[in-house]
Amino acid sequence: MAMCHACRRTLLAGERYRVWRWGRRDRTVCAVCEPDVREAGAVRVVEAFESVRVGGGMTQTVKRVA
Numbered sequence: 155m156a157m158c159h160a161c162r163r164t165l166l167a168g169e170r171y172r173v174w175r176w177g178r179r180d181r182t183v184c185a186v187c188e189p190d191v192r193e194a195g196a197v198r199v200v201e202a203f204e205s206v207r208v209g210g211g212m213t214q215t216v217k218r219v220a
């Protein structure tokens with residue numbers, strides 16, 4: 155499962171995120187946290203948003219409760 159490294163939240167299926175680099179590492183950051191990490195000095199690695207894919211199976215039902 156993808157997780158936002160800024161707010162430590164597990165990203166929901168289909169949620170948009172981008173990869174940012176700071177501290178010499180690439181980190182997944184949700185769209186909500188992007189302004190924060192940019193202020194913290196992070197550099198965006200990719201221009202396009204990616205969406206969280208539901209892992210593995212083709213039609214897996216997401217039953218996770220946060």
Ligand SMILES: [Zn+2]
Pocket residue numbers: 158159160161162163183184185186187
């Ligand atoms: Zn976040």
